[in-house]
Amino acid sequence: MSENVAPHTHFQYEDARHQADSAIAGMWLFLATEVLFFGGLILAWIFCRHWNPEGFAAGAKESVLWIGTVNLALLITSSFVYGLGQAAIEAGRVRMLIWCCLLTAGIGVVFLGLKLLEWHVDLDENLWPAGPFKLHGAEADGGRLFWIFYFVATGLHAVHMLVGIVAVCWIALRARRAEFTADWHTPVTVVGLYWSFVDMVWIVLYPLIYVVGRLS
Amino acid sequence: MRHLLWMWLALVALGACAFGGAFLPLPAGLRPLLMLPSLVMVAILALGFMEVRRGGALPGAFALAAIFWLFVLLGLGSADPLTRRVYPADQGGASVPGPPEISPQR
Numbered sequence: 054m055s056e057n058v059a060p061h062t063h064f065q066y067e068d069a070r071h072q073a074d075s076a077i078a079g080m081w082l083f084l085a086t087e088v089l090f091f092g093g094l095i096l097a098w099i100f101c102r103h104w105n106p107e108g109f110a111a112g113a114k115e116s117v118l119w120i121g122t123v124n125l126a127l128l129i130t131s132s133f134v135y136g137l138g139q140a141a142i143e144a145g146r147v148r149m150l151i152w153c154c155l156l157t158a159g160i161g162v163v164f165l166g167l168k169l170l171e172w173h174v175d176l177d178e179n180l181w182p183a184g185p186f187k188l189h190g191a192e193a194d195g196g197r198l199f200w201i202f203y204f205v206a207t208g209l210h211a212v213h214m215l216v217g218i219v220a221v222c223w224i225a226l227r228a229r230r231a232e233f234t235a236d237w238h239t240p241v242t243v244v245g246l247y248w249s250f251v252d253m254v255w256i257v258l259y260p261l262i263y264v265v266g267r268l269s
Numbered sequence: 270m271r272h273l274l275w276m277w278l279a280l281v282a283l284g285a286c287a288f289g290g291a292f293l294p295l296p297a298g299l300r301p302l303l304m305l306p307s308l309v310m311v312a313i314l315a316l317g318f319m320e321v322r323r324g325g326a327l328p329g330a331f332a333l334a335a336i337f338w339l340f341v342l343l344g345l346g347s348a349d350p351l352t353r354r355v356y357p358a359d360q361g362g363a364s365v366p367g368p369p370e371i372s373p374q375r
Contacts, residue, residue, distance in 0.1 A: 074325055081321075081328035085335035092339045096346040103350045106297050122288050129284060129310075132318050133277035140270050249318045256310045260287055265300045267291040 073239040080243045101198040108195015113266025120171040121263040128252040131160040145235035154225035161218040213251045220244045276317040
């Protein structure tokens with residue numbers, strides 16, 4: 054192993070490329086476990102909807118479609134903005150990376166703000182499954198199952214969003230300290246993978262929550 | 270950067286399709302098809318923004334493994350509810366003559 058490694062290369066790697074490949078592969082491995090984590094939620098949705106289609110659809114009709122749709126547009130745009138930042142640092146433009154990170158984190162905060170507003174509306178409408186529930190009769194049980202799925206899924210996604218916002222701010226901070234260059238910016242790539250995955254999870258949750266059951 | 274813009278426009282268009290799907294009067298059995306625009310969006314994100322093909326062999330293998338195990342999870346997990354027959358419970362210890370099938374609530 055060479056003693057003359059790049060400034061950011063740890064001793065156990067042959068060179069900076071080896072270290073970058075390992076970090077990116079490590080994030081992909083983590084994301085593979087996350088796919089199975091959220092896969093359990095999707096399986097719960099399939100199972101509950103199969104046995105309670107009418108109640109599940111009645112529950113879905115109570116969801117706030119406009120907030121879910123605005124949040125979908127926000128997250129798609131945030132991945133685009135972060136992608137611009139990645140392209141900027143590949144061209145050595147650190148300042149643009151910082152602005153893109155701040156904008157991405159800002160969009161993430163707006164997403165969470167809208168999510169809090171949506172939860173507030175849901176609770177006002179008596180859609181918390183453990184309390185006095187809005188739906189009655191034959192649809193009540195399936196409706197409760199839908200709203201359990203809704204709060205668990207959106208809650209877990211919101212936690213992932215919070216982690217993503219902190220990670221993107223951390224990238225902005227490191228970029229401000231001039232730690233990234235066109236030749237070395239592996240953390241920017243790794244955090245970008247995580248952010249796009251969180252976006253991906255919302256893209257899958259959106260039809261499960263807001264679309265499939267609406268006109269059933 | 271132009272390819273990023275095209276991907277963003279494609280995602281917005283597909284997002285609009287997903288939104289429009291909420292108002293399509295499809296029967297309950299076909300409504301899971303409304304997931305299709307979202308699945309295309311996921312593919313665009315994985316291939317475009319996450320550049321899974323550019324990452325090399327190992328990230329590609331992890332991504333394929335994730336898809337494979339997700340299919341195993343969803344396939345084996347839903348095989349039971351989608352194929353199970355439900356019979357009425359035996360009330361009062363008397364034997365039930367022919368087991369009439371009860372389909373899930375529709």
